[in-house]
Amino acid sequence: MSWTAWAEAELDAIRRADRWRATVAFDSRGVEGTLRGRDVIVFSSNDYLGLSQHPAVKRAAAEAAERFGAGATASRLVVGTRSVHEELERAIAAWQRTERALVFPNGFAANLSVLSVLGGPDVTVLSDELNHASIIDGCRLSKATRKIYRHGDAGHLESQLTATPGRKLVVTDSVFSMDGDVAPLEAIAALCARHDALLVVDEAHAALGPDLADLPCELLRVGTLSxxxxxxxxxxxGSRSLIELLINRARPFIYTTGLSPADTAAALAALQICCSEEGAQLRAQLRRNVDMIAPSHPSPIIPVILGEDRAALEAAESLLQHGLYVPAIRPPTVPQGTARLRIALSAAHTEPMLQRLREALQSLGMQR
Known part of the structure; x- marks a missing residue:
């Protein structure tokens, strides 16, 4: 069989399983935009505070491109570091209350770097079963012994830590990207302190917390600018020592062109807003928006679990007919039998937009 014939057979299997995926051009205007010629409200973006459309953020990107050019032109250890990279890293360290910070071209590379550098044959990595794919792949690359603990189950983690000799690293999302629930970080941190384990927390989706201040263990924080x-x-x-080790050993950092100046400057401007009174107001608005759809839910990610892949696809299409864009999420992104709609809310959503979503969910019998 030729490679092309093999690929066609694989694609046919994907279609038959209702797992077909394809990119769809979405011309975004923040939480509104055009999809396949239809004006829609988007409820699937991770732009939780709406900062991608903030005038100061867009202006910072444009000014950086004019000053530094379109790209970093090389890896950070060659000539790819600009002053704006260092300014952003200082700002992140201050924001996260750590000694140092390091910026990567994307969050996936950050997790691959942390786990591949800190893992090793003499290390056991203990990972929540619903951690993000970048954590899973980082664990695979680490050459460490890997143990998976039941989702959010501190008791199960404790039993694994107790039975594990040697150096230990526990890794977890703070907010899980497909369920929107929160890890029991205080309990996990206490276990890490008791067992001398390093705790690595991915804060990518922690727009509404949890706050990691004063956790009683060695801690390394990972996040995104996106x-x-x-x-x-x-x-x-994290600590100066751990960050400098990443600079010297992390292959995704050493061998990748640096983050573009425009993206770096945009992130810096967004972080300055995030840490200001305006940022506090945006988070308060996001909290109100979440409560309008799912009162007291801990994050802007609200799953509507439908089970079979076909049911999720049909539900997404039904919402699209209402002018609401909420793509179906199917395995392997989520476990078998838990295909769903993943509603992601933003501070930029207005009350009429949220009312449209709520009414559409009710009319289609898809209340959370």
Whole structure:
């Protein structure tokens, strides 16, 4: 069989399983835009504070492109570091209350770097079963012994830590990207302190918390510039020693062209807004928006679990007919039998937009 014939057979299998995926051009105007010629409200973006459309953020990107050019032109350790990279890293360290921070071209590269550098044959990595794909792949690359603990189950993690000799690293999302629930970080941090384990927390979706201040263990924080900050890139924040080790050993950092100056400057401007009174107001608005759809839910990610892949696809199409864009999420992104709609809310959504979503969900029998 030729490679092309093999690929066609694989594609046929994907179609038969209702797992077909394809890119769709969405011409965005923030939380509104045009999809296949139809004006829609988007409820699937990770732009939680709406900062991708903020005038100051867009202006910073344009000014950086004019000053530094379109790209960084080389890896950060050659000539790819600009003053704006260092300014952003200092700002992230101050924001996260750590000694240092390091910026990556994307969040996936940040997790690959952390786990491949800190893992090793003498390390056991203990990972929540619903962690993001970048954490899973980082664990695979680490050459460490890997143990998976039940989702959010501190008791199961404790039993695994107790039975594990040697150096240990626990890794978890703070907010899980497909369920929108929150890890029991205080309990996990207490276990890490008791067992001398390093805790790595991915804060990519933590627009509404949880706050990691005063956790009683060694801690390394990972996050993105592309979600709450509305730009592009990833970051790691922690002790000076751990960050400098990443600079010297992380292959996704060493061998990748640096983050573009425009994206870096946009992220810096967004972070400055995020840390201001305006940022506090945006988070308060986001909290109100979440409560309008799912009162007291801990994050802007609200799943509507429908089970079978076909049901999720049909539900997404039904919402699209109402002018609401909420793509179906199917395995392998989520476990078998848990295909769903993943509603993602933003501070930029207005009350009439949210009312349209709520009424559409009710009319289609898809209340959360």
């Amino acid at each position: 979600k709450m900050l509305g730009a592009l890139g990833g970051w790691v924040a």
